[in-house]
Amino acid sequence: MREPIHQNAASSRCPEAGWLVPSIQKAHERSQTFGLDTSMRPDYDVLSTADLALKLEQSRVLCTHALPVMETLREQIVNTHSMIVLTNAAGLILHSIGDDDFLQRAEKVALRAGANWAEQQQGTNAIGTAIAELSPTVVHGEQHYLAANRFLTCSSVPILDPYGELIGVLDVTGDHRSYHQHTMALAKMSVQMIENHLFSNAFRGTLQIAFHGRPEFLGTLMEGIAAFTCDGRFLSANRSAQFQLGMPLAALRAHTLSSLFGLTSPQLIDRLRRNPERHLSLELSNGTVVCANIEFRRPALGEEAWPPVTRAEDIPAQRNDGAPPAPVAKAMSRLSYLDTGDPQVAAVIGKVRKVLGKDIPILITGETGTGKELLAQAIHNDSPHRSGPFVAVNCASIPETLIESELFGYEEGAFTGAKRKGAIGKLLQANGGTLFLDEIGDMPYPLQVRLLRVLQERQVNPLGSTKSIPIDVAIICATHRDLRDMMSQNRFREDLYYRLNGLVVKLPPLRERTDLAAVVPKLLQSESAEHGAGQRLRVADDVMALFERCTWPGNFRQLGNLLRTAAAMVDSDGEILREHLPDDFFDDLREPGVAPIAVASLPSLQGTRLQDVAASAIASAIAQHGGNVSAAARALGVSRNTIYRKMQCTPREDTLQEGR
Template structure:
C-alpha cells in the first residue's frame, strides 16, 4: 500500500525515489516532453454539449455495456468521496457518476464529461497513463504531474473490445485520503464484466466455449470464453481464456478450434448435443483438462417465404433474409483503382463492428446503397438482415407505419394482425436509410428516440420492443443547410453523423475503365449466345466525354440496353447506344466548346455544335474520322453540320 504524505505543493523532482515507480517516472518524462509544467492549471478545454453527444454516440456500444456496471460499482463505493469515470480510447471523459460533493470538487480540475485526460493534456494521471501503457494504473497523490491534481487518488483500467482494440478506460477517482487498496481490484472486476458483455453481444451467433479447470468457476468472471465459427476458425477470446490458453489474442489468431481443444467444430457440436446438459470435459493444447459449456447459436435461417425466424422468436416477427451470396458486394470489390474510393473504404473499414453510425453523402446514383451493402457484408452482422429504406420513395402518409410497424386496427386500412416495421425487420443486422434528408420533420423525433434508446413502439401499441441495429444513412442533400433552414433536426444529425464519407461522382473518378469491365462481366453472364461483351474504342472515348449526371445508375441502365442491342460479336458500338444519350453527349461537348470559343450571345445550339465540330476537326489536324470518334458522332454528321472549313483535310 502506498504511503500518504501530504505533499501537494512539492515538485516531482523532490519526491522520494521510492515514490516514483519506473512507470510513473517514464510518464513524468513524457509529460515534460509534451511541454507541460507541474504548476500549470489543468486543461479546461471541454467539449460543447453537441460535440460530447456525438462522441458518446461514437462510443455508444461501450457506454451501453459500461452503464449498468458503473451503477453497480457506485453502490460499492458510495459515501467514500469518490467518483467513477468512463472515457473513450483517446481519454475523453464520456460519463461520470459518484458522490455529489466530490463531483463538484473534481469539476474544479476539469475532471468532468467533455474534458480530455490524455497525458499530453493533463500530464501523469491514471487515465492518460493507463492509455499510454495499455495496462491498469494507479496514480496517487503526488504522483500526479500537475500539482493541481495531487489531491486525487485514481485507479484506471483499460477496456478492450473483443478484437483486442482499446475502447476506453474505467477509472475510480477519490480524495487521496480515502485511498483503499481494494479499489483497483473492484475496477478490474468491473472491466471484466464490461468486456464479457461486449464479447457475448459481438459473437452472439457463433460457437462459444466457456471453460475453466474448476467447474465451480463457470458462470463467473473467472471463466474463459472463446468464440469460433462453425467450421472451427478462431474469432476471439476473453482475457481469462487468453490466460488459460497461455497465448495473447494475436497469438491465438494463428490457431483453430482443433489446435486449441483437439476437436473439430462438428465434433464439438455433436458432443455438446449428446451431453444432455452436463458439463463437457475438454483438453487444452497444453494437456490440461477443463470443464466447459458449449453454446452454438446459429444465424437465423430463412423460411419458405424468404424471411427468417430465430429459434424461440414469435412467428409474427419475420425479417428479410439477406445472406452473402457469390457475387454480392464486398468492400474489396469496390476498390478498382480510384484513390478517392480507396480513401473512403479505408475509413469505413476502421469503424466496422464498432457501432459507429455512418453518413454517406454524394450525388444520386453514386453507389451509396452498394457501399452500405458492402459494409454490412464485411461486418460481424453479415448473417443478419440488411434492410434498405428509401425515405424519398415512400409517401409521407405511410413512412411512419413502414418504419415503425403497427398493431391491428391502428388506422383505417391497416392489415389484420398488424405489420412489422422496417426497423424491427433489421433487428440484429443493418438498417440503411437512403435519402434521410427527405424524412418528414415530425418523424425525425421518433427516429431519434429509437437511436437513443434502441426501442421501437409500433403504431397503436403500448409495447416497447428492444432493437439492435447498425445504422447507415445516405443523402444527396446538404443536411447542414437544411438544419439552418429548420428542415432537419440538429440533434438527429449528430446522432447519424458518427463518420461522414462522400462518394465522388462518376465523372470525377479515374477508374471508369474498370467499372465498365465489371459491368460487362455481369451483363455477359446474361447472354445465352455469342461472344463475351466488349466496348469499342469509339464508345470508350464517348463515355470518357460524358458528364454522367445519373452516375452509376445511368451507366448501368445504358450498358443493359446496349447489351440487349449488341450483335453476335459482342462488341458494343456507337449504333447500339440510345439516341437520347448520343444527343446529350453532343450537347455537352457543344456546351464545353462554347465556353472555350465564347460564341456570340444568343447563339443557337446548332451554331454552337458547328463551332465544336470545327474545333474538333482542327484539334485533330483536319482528320474528320478522328474528330468524329472524339465527338462520338458519325462522319456524315460532321459533313452535314460542319461549317465551311477549307482546312478540313483528309478523312483518314
C-alpha cells in the same frame, strides 16, 4: 502477455506518496517531453454540448454496456468521497457519476464529461497513463505530475474491445486521504464485466465455449470465453480465455477450434448430441483439463447468423469435406433474409447480386440506422470472401490521430507509447475477407490518398515499416453524407470517390419502406423464445397502424430498441399494446391526414369485377392524397404493400410519394 484483469497486479498497491514506481517515472518523463510544468494550470478546454454529443454517439456501444456497470460500482463505493469516470480511447471523459460533495471538488479540475485527461493535457494521471501503458494504473496524490491534481488518488483500468483494441478507460477517483486498497480490484472486476458484455454482443450468432479449470467458476467473471465460426475458425477470446490458453489474441488468431480444444466442429457436435446438458470436459492444447459450457448463441434482434438451435439434437451435422452444412449456409445467405418485400430494397439486393465476386467495390448510402452495416455483412456472407473475416471500421468513431494506425497498423517503435510488438491494422486483419469502412465520409482528407494507394496496389505498408504486404480484400464502404458535395468543397478526394463507387446503392429510410408489416414480425422472432414456450410476440393492429404513421427518425435502430423494450413489458399473451410504447414515440407520428374516403365518392360499381373495384378505390385514394401512398393506405385502412400488390407495379419516385 498482459495478465487478465482478475489477477492481482503490483500496480494495484498504493505506494507511499512521492515514491515513483518505474511506470510512473516513465509517465513523468513523458510529461516533461510534452512541455508541461508541474506548477502550470491544467488544460481545462471542455468540449461544447454539441461536440460532446457527437463523441457520445461515436462511443454509443461502449456507453450502453458500461453505464449499468458503473451504476453497480457506484453502489459499492457510495459515501467514500469518490467518483467513477468513463473515457474513450483518447482519454476524453464521456460520463462521470459519484458522491455529490466530491463531484463539486472534481469540477474545479475539470474532471467531468467533455474534458480530456490524456497525458498530453494533464500530465501523469491514472487515466492518461493507463492509456499510454495499456495497463491498470494507480496514481496517488503526489505522484500526479501537475500540482493541481495532487489532492486526487485515481485507479484506472483500460477497456479493450472484443478484438483486443483499446476502446476506453474506467476510472475511480477520490480524495487521496481516503484511498481504499480494494478500489483497484473493484475497478478491474467492473471492466471485466464491461468487456464480457461487449464480447457477447459482438459475437452473437456464433459458437461460444465458456470454460474454466474449476467448474464452480463457470458463469462467473473468471470463466474464459472463446468464439468460433460454425466451421471452427477462431474469432476472439476474452482476457480470461487468453490467460488460460496461455496466448494473446495475436497468437490465437492462427488457431482453430481443433488446435485449441483438441476436437473438430463435427466431433464437438457429436459430443453435444450425446450430452444434452452441454457440460463437457475438454483438454486444452497445453494439457489442462477444463469444464466447458457450449453455446450456439442466438443472434441479436433483427440479425441472423446461426439457424435457431435450442437442443443438441437440432444442431446440423457437419459435412466431412469441411464445408458448412446446408442449413447453416442457407441462414448465412442473408441477402435473401433482408429481402422482405420492399421494392426499393429488392432493387438494391438485385443490383448487389449481379456484382458479387467481380471485384467491384460497393458504396452503400442512406441515413443513419437504415441497416448499412447489416447489408454489408450480408454481401460478405454471400460473396466468395465469406470464408474470410468481416472487419468493420467506423471512420467516425476513431480519433483522427489514431485512424491511420488503426487501418494500416504499425511496427515496433513506430511512435511513443506504441505496443512493444506493434499492431496489425484493420486492412491486414481483413486479408482474405471483407473490409467494411463505415462513415467513409469522415475519413481525414490526408489519409484518403493512402487508402487510394492501397486499393490500387493491393499492398499495405504498416507505419514505421519499409515492407509492403500484399492483401486480398473486398472493400465495402458506407456513408450518410453527400460525398459529391464534399468533393466540391475539397473535403473528399475525387479520385478516391471514383475508386470506391463501382456500384452505389441507397438504402431507403424506414419511413419510406413498404415492408414494415413483414419486418416487424421478423425482428420479433428472436425475442419470442425468451417469453415462454410456444409464446410468440405480436403487435396489436392499432399499434401497427401507429408504426405506419411514424417518421422513424432513428430508423431501424429506433425500431429495434422500441421492440426490444416493448417485448420486455408485454403480458402473458405476448401482444404489444399502446401502453408498451415509449412516450416520445408519439412525438414522431405524422398527422392522420384526410378522413377515410366515402363509398359514394367512388365510381359506379355496377357491372364491375371485385378487383376492378379495388383498383378504382386505390386509384381514387392516391389521387385524393396527391400521390402519397402512405396517406392513401391509411385512408383505405390497408397497408402500403396491399396497394402495391393491387396496382401490380413498383412504386416510382416521380409519381408516388411516401409521406416524406
